[in-house]
Amino acid sequence: MRNVYLDHQSATPLLPEAFEAMRPFFTEYFGNASSLHQHGLRVRDALKTARQHQAALIHAESEEEIFFTSDGTESANLAIKGVAYANERKGKHLVVSATEHPSVMNSVEFLEKQGWTCTRVPVDSQGFLSLDALRGALTPQTVLVAVHHVNHDIGTIQPVADVGRICTEAGIPLYVDCEASAGWLPVDVRAMGASLVSYSPHRFYGPKGVGVLYRHRRARLVSILHGGVQEGGRRAGTENIPAIVGAGVAAEVAARELDGRASHVAGLQQRLWQGLLQRIPYIKLNGPVPGPGRAPNNINISTEFIEGEGQLLLCDLNGIAVASGSSCVSKSLKISHVLAAIGLDHALAQGNLILTLGKDNTETDVDYVIETFAKIVGKLRGMSPMWDEFERGVIDSVIAPRGIGRSFSEHAAAVSGKPAHGS
Amino acid sequence: MRNVYLDHQSATPLLPEAFEAMRPFFTEYFGNASSLHQHGLRVRDALKTARQHQAALIHAESEEEIFFTSDGTESANLAIKGVAYANERKGKHLVVSATEHPSVMNSVEFLEKQGWTCTRVPVDSQGFLSLDALRGALTPQTVLVAVHHVNHDIGTIQPVADVGRICTEAGIPLYVDCEASAGWLPVDVRAMGASLVSYSPHRFYGPKGVGVLYRHRRARLVSILHGGVQEGGRRAGTENIPAIVGAGVAAEVAARELDGRASHVAGLQQRLWQGLLQRIPYIKLNGPVPGPGRAPNNINISTEFIEGEGQLLLCDLNGIAVASGSSCVSKSLKISHVLAAIGLDHALAQGNLILTLGKDNTETDVDYVIETFAKIVGKLRGMSPMWDEFERGVIDSVIAPRGIGRSFSEHAAAVSGKPAHGS
Amino acid sequence: MSDTYTLYNSTVMDHFMNPRNMGDLKDADGVGEVGAAACGDIMKISLKIKGGRIEDARFKTFGCGSAIASSSMATELIKGRTIEEAMNFSNQEVVEALGGLPPVKIHCSVLAEEALKAALEDYVKRNPESAAPVAKPEPVSA
Amino acid sequence: MSDTYTLYNSTVMDHFMNPRNMGDLKDADGVGEVGAAACGDIMKISLKIKGGRIEDARFKTFGCGSAIASSSMATELIKGRTIEEAMNFSNQEVVEALGGLPPVKIHCSVLAEEALKAALEDYVKRNPESAAPVAKPEPVSA
Numbered sequence A, B: 001m002r003n004v005y006l007d008h009q010s011a012t013p014l015l016p017e018a019f020e021a022m023r024p025f026f027t028e029y030f031g032n033a034s035s036l037h038q039h040g041l042r043v044r045d046a047l048k049t050a051r052q053h054q055a056a057l058i059h060a061e062s063e064e065e066i067f068f069t070s071d072g073t074e075s076a077n078l079a080i081k082g083v084a085y086a087n088e089r090k091g092k093h094l095v096v097s098a099t100e101h102p103s104v105m106n107s108v109e110f111l112e113k114q115g116w117t118c119t120r121v122p123v124d125s126q127g128f129l130s131l132d133a134l135r136g137a138l139t140p141q142t143v144l145v146a147v148h149h150v151n152h153d154i155g156t157i158q159p160v161a162d163v164g165r166i167c168t169e170a171g172i173p174l175y176v177d178c179e180a181s182a183g184w185l186p187v188d189v190r191a192m193g194a195s196l197v198s199y200s201p202h203r204f205y206g207p208k209g210v211g212v213l214y215r216h217r218r219a220r221l222v223s224i225l226h227g228g229v230q231e232g233g234r235r236a237g238t239e240n241i242p243a244i245v246g247a248g249v250a251a252e253v254a255a256r257e258l259d260g261r262a263s264h265v266a267g268l269q270q271r272l273w274q275g276l277l278q279r280i281p282y283i284k285l286n287g288p289v290p291g292p293g294r295a296p297n298n299i300n301i302s303t304e305f306i307e308g309e310g311q312l313l314l315c316d317l318n319g320i321a322v323a324s325g326s327s328c329v330s331k332s333l334k335i336s337h338v339l340a341a342i343g344l345d346h347a348l349a350q351g352n353l354i355l356t357l358g359k360d361n362t363e364t365d366v367d368y369v370i371e372t373f374a375k376i377v378g379k380l381r382g383m384s385p386m387w388d389e390f391e392r393g394v395i396d397s398v399i400a401p402r403g404i405g406r407s408f409s410e411h412a413a414a415v416s417g418k419p420a421h422g423s
Numbered sequence C, D: 001m002s003d004t005y006t007l008y009n010s011t012v013m014d015h016f017m018n019p020r021n022m023g024d025l026k027d028a029d030g031v032g033e034v035g036a037a038a039c040g041d042i043m044k045i046s047l048k049i050k051g052g053r054i055e056d057a058r059f060k061t062f063g064c065g066s067a068i069a070s071s072s073m074a075t076e077l078i079k080g081r082t083i084e085e086a087m088n089f090s091n092q093e094v095v096e097a098l099g100g101l102p103p104v105k106i107h108c109s110v111l112a113e114e115a116l117k118a119a120l121e122d123y124v125k126r127n128p129e130s131a132a133p134v135a136k137p138e139p140v141s142a
Ligand SMILES: Cc1ncc(COP(=O)(O)O)c(C=O)c1O
Pocket: A009, A071, A072, A073, A074, A076, A101, A103, A148, A150, A151, A152, A177, A178, A179, A180, A200, A211, B227, B236, B237, B238
């Protein structure tokens, strides 16, 4: 059986050269960077080099603008809460896009419980945020705007430079979550006009256990994990030196290979989507069409009349690793809030699958996925009462309506006695 | 030149077997534990085993009581803030000992800014907290008591079981920071009567990048890093699987070798302190005498008439890695708050050195340290105006007063024009 | 599947991958289709009933792996049972026969129970005479 | 020291490890001892002055590596200077001659300046006649 990993959004394998760079820092150069002796001083040097690699990747002015955290989630929490707390006296209003990652959304919700208010700027059906709505949301009390660069679910590339201009004009710091773009698309913190940028090198072949937060030297930011004075007093706790070193190498390699990686996955993205579209009826791409509006490594599809977890499991049993935004795969039994925000029909959200490409995927991989997935869809549709009812004209397709029968959602509501959530 | 690492309180080298266990999780089993495919499911198994190892080390009832964070600092922040926020409606008062680690102290200070109040229970001259003062500090609004097991600076072993009984009687959850004890002394969360316990495996030959928080299943705790539903919803963010796996192995080995390690370092501790005491005049041990009241791996000394950073640097140049609580080694130019809390004379705090032993240290190491340190003291005293003034009877010794001359602190205040801080 | 990691235990995986009784019954005597409000799954069970006993059962499911496995197992379990026995069927039986389901997936087994009962109700509606022994106790106990 | 990592640059480390002019001067003409309130360091400088010129200088320091290096460098720098020149001595010269100090350690060089000036003041106090050319400008500018 072929093995095709198409979940690079969730994890990537560590680069061998990053592993080799990390290796001596486990047992040999194991010192604490706060120590004043050889063991500590040696790793300080490594820490500085690692900061320089991150600064270079995102075109920061100085490595002193780079702070290391434990992951993208912590970086997002630090950006949101660290700026909110630092500017508490100035105002307690935040503006975020409706499709931010849960690490942003839930940080904001936490602050709301503590007395902050937040405006969530809506997005259109492809996931693009409305610049007018964003402009309209700003108030004199607004202390932070948060807009991600690329959406983690549907690959939408937000107009962050435009957002940056609006924020600069208004004198409000902008935080850009680049977790789904860094290492895959050029990230230039200055061109973005961003005061804060976060990402996690484990998303581009770096190690787990480290996140990055860029902070422009004039942006006010206080610590949210309190203790020692590591990371310029903005992140207490013993630094995870091996991971920081590996992340530096991953950033260096990513900066060098960025264009090659992007064009490689963009080619596969086209092939994958075109292949699926031709092979499988009643399938829909969520998010923008492949091209300048979409990250080159993401395909997000909804296959009608079947549910996502089953698709995911059968893919896995056929060697294909993918993700899904269906409610059945989430512990809270809720569909991805991104799919809800773009107004996707609940039936289509249920049939959702997320495929994210990587540098080592090949055309043969993609072709195997298309063929295998077509069979999986056939099998699951064969089991699905909805497919049967569609064929018998009882219900209609959302993707390509024939004008016959009631909608899937109406039908689901009728048989469940209650309306399906999300609709 | 001999190399003697005596700073195990700051960092320990990773166990080779822990490294071997981690290795496949970097490039081969690199999946995200949240993924539902092979790559994710495989690491879930590893995560569970790693949790069991931690649960076994501290005698937790179930591995479901173990939560992984990024380090000891984050665990302390989560324990303090997570319990405070969870019980906000019940009361906003905390009780902590005066010699907690900065990760606890500064978390509490942060909460104080948000409207909580906190009582800091004083300690005696050896660092033992006063049980009566603790009992007296409890109010109906108290929602958490925080007392560390072993002090990170002076090795004092707190009477946590007694504290646990007081807390159990009062129905108040107890949080015990075991960062300086786990892996070196037996930790039994149930015998301690602790609702929360934290520690960091990088302190006992595990990897950096992972902290542990034990939470009794009935203790209320909310998340402080918001995002996904990892770690039972109590710690969002992609799990650092390799580090968690390595930490599991370190815990397993520590549990097995605990007694051997403890008695090994206890022997060296005696030899080291007796050697120093015999070889160097005007030297003082801070914290309890080696024995049941003191962690077996810690020696904290004050050498009179000379300052700590110089001692540390000369030790390092002679291959000996140590730490110091002197103000000159801290970025804030403050002496260790622990030394201040035990009422140590400022002059002695300035001459402070912290030596922490490890499993690989030998008697030859210890003898080398004693001889070398005696020479270092000689060199620095030769440079010190205070030693000269002591010899000429201008000032007196704090450690062994002769009743001749004024005190060091009086002298320092006279020449600096202001009283030395801390006194 | 020895070195394959699975989300569900091997019984659940087996029923997901090789579902029993999948399909529709031509000339079914009772058909029930129900949906789970919680997650949007939909399940349909068709029954062939003869002499007060379930002769055959089929399912079709729109839902996750455990929903498919639950309906497969439910149809296996109820074949051969009397209407009365089937009316007392509980999702717990499905969970046990499957060797357990993750807590968040228990509702899938409930859906299977509901689909079965909807099919039985459909049968009773079509065959009111059969209802007597089954439905009678209800008004009494109500 | 090629593969040794150091907290301070090599000049500072050299002055810490091999301090110049360490000790006391028998029959010093001026002695100054000062302390830093910030961190508790104490520095003592002794001067031998002849014909209005610093002939020799010695230091003793209770303090960190950079305090020792600062006093070592300061005594090196001021040897041969006139009292007037020495009165204009600034800590900045020490920092530069040492090739820089970490920001948190700049106060060590200030302490060296203060110790030197205290020693000069002591000399002036003992030799009021020498004060004329030195102290005079002060009241004027004050
Ligand atoms: C856009 C975005 N932001 C933040 C995060 C959180 O990062 P991490 O998983 O490193 O904690 C993710 C994770 O997938 C993400 O996709």
